[in-house]
Amino acid sequence: MLSGSRVEEIKTMLSELADKPNQTVDMRNLFFELTINSMMRMIAGKRYYGESLSDLEEAKRFQKIIAETVRLGGKMFIRDFLPCMGWIELGAKEEELRELQKGRDGFMQGFIDENRRRRRKRIILLIGATETSINTLEWALSLLLQESDIAQLSCLCNIIKETLRMHPPLPLAVPHESSTECTVGGFHIPRGTMLLVNLWSIQNDPNTWVEPAKFNPERFEGLEEPRDGFKFLPFSSGRRGCPGEGLAMRTVGLTLGSLLQCFEWERISEEMVDMSEEVGATLSKAHSLHAKCQARPAMGSLLSQIRTN
Numbered sequence: 001m002l003s004g005s006r007v008e009e010i011k012t013m014l015s016e017l018a019d020k021p022n023q024t025v026d027m028r029n030l031f032f033e034l035t036i037n038s039m040m041r042m043i044a045g046k047r048y049y050g051e052s053l054s055d056l057e058e059a060k061r062f063q064k065i066i067a068e069t070v071r072l073g074g075k076m077f078i079r080d081f082l083p084c085m086g087w088i089e090l091g092a093k094e095e096e097l098r099e100l101q102k103g104r105d106g107f108m109q110g111f112i113d114e115n116r117r118r119r120r121k122r123i124i125l126l127i128g129a130t131e132t133s134i135n136t137l138e139w140a141l142s143l144l145l146q147e148s149d150i151a152q153l154s155c156l157c158n159i160i161k162e163t164l165r166m167h168p169p170l171p172l173a174v175p176h177e178s179s180t181e182c183t184v185g186g187f188h189i190p191r192g193t194m195l196l197v198n199l200w201s202i203q204n205d206p207n208t209w210v211e212p213a214k215f216n217p218e219r220f221e222g223l224e225e226p227r228d229g230f231k232f233l234p235f236s237s238g239r240r241g242c243p244g245e246g247l248a249m250r251t252v253g254l255t256l257g258s259l260l261q262c263f264e265w266e267r268i269s270e271e272m273v274d275m276s277e278e279v280g281a282t283l284s285k286a287h288s289l290h291a292k293c294q295a296r297p298a299m300g301s302l303l304s305q306i307r308t309n
């Protein structure tokens with residue numbers, strides 16, 4: 001799907017990295033710009049971060065909306081789970097959400113005026129699509145920098161699956177509601193109950209996985225359908241499962257593959273990468289990954305071709 005924009009953005013990222021040999025790079029920022037620009041090129045046909053911005057004012061407005069969406073989207077609102085405790089929420093939060101929604105509506109109205117085919121849901125889709133892929137890329141590279149010999153690792157696809165198993169970007173999926181009365185694992189669930197599926201605990205359960213805390217991509221070797229038995233569910237499952245799975249696996253695969261093939265990577269110091277997790281609706285790293293890279297000698301001519309194109 002619209003692979004041209006993805007490839008173009010990845011090339012831009014590679015040439016930016018090639019220009020900064022051995023400099024410390026904030027990987028979270030890099031992945032953020034890459035995924036959001038790829039998505040926006042698919043949606044609106046233009047980039048909103050970095051260089052070559054067609055409308056600076058519009059880009060600034062968009063960046064502000066995204067920053068607010070990420071900030072407020074990461075918060076849990078007690079009222080959503082326990083309506084009677086709604087008073088705990090400070091008024092300011094609701095006010096902030098209203099303001100944000102007004103900003104998004106205004107921005108989307110601009111889109112609609114520009115092109116009547118655009119649809120309102122797209123900023124929500126954008127957040128679901130980018131935050132998850134950014135987290136997966138950052139965790140995958142962090143896990144790889146903990147390993148001494150990247151070359152010995154099994155295929156890229158297994159590395160991505162293992163990353164998604166250990167650090168599912170949406171650890172509790174999204175809330176679902178029981179449409180009828182039912183029984184789950186012996187528990188009676190009345191109709192209209194909010195249900196959260198703990199994907200993280202399913203994928204890190206020592207009764208199902210051997211040494212679940214160990215990064216071991218080989219465990220996926222020969223496992224044709226790891227979703228069998230519902231033990232591997234980073235995109236959830238069923239009718240409301242993630243519709244972006246194919247796009248996400250292609251984006252993460254192409255990005256991670258290009259980064260590993262074109263550059264040699266190392267940590268910025270002797271210290272191990274901090275793998276602590278941030279508590280929130282999405283499973284981000286508590287501290288963003290900083291790393292250094294240098295173009296592989298064999299990739300020199302390919303990278304200079306990319307830079308001159």
Ligand code: HEM
Nearest residue numbers: 128129132133136170173174234235236240241242244248
């Ligand atoms: C590594 C990347 C991603 C992961 C791990 C991921 C994971 C998930 C999960 C667990 C859900 C909840 C499903 C449920 O509750 O049953 C979900 C929903 C969704 N995802 Fe993703 N996602 C990723 C990337 C994307 C991308 C790239 C897009 C769009 C292009 C996308 C669009 C959506 C949408 C629209 C939903 C809501 C589906 C519905 O409610 O019916 N996601 N995703």
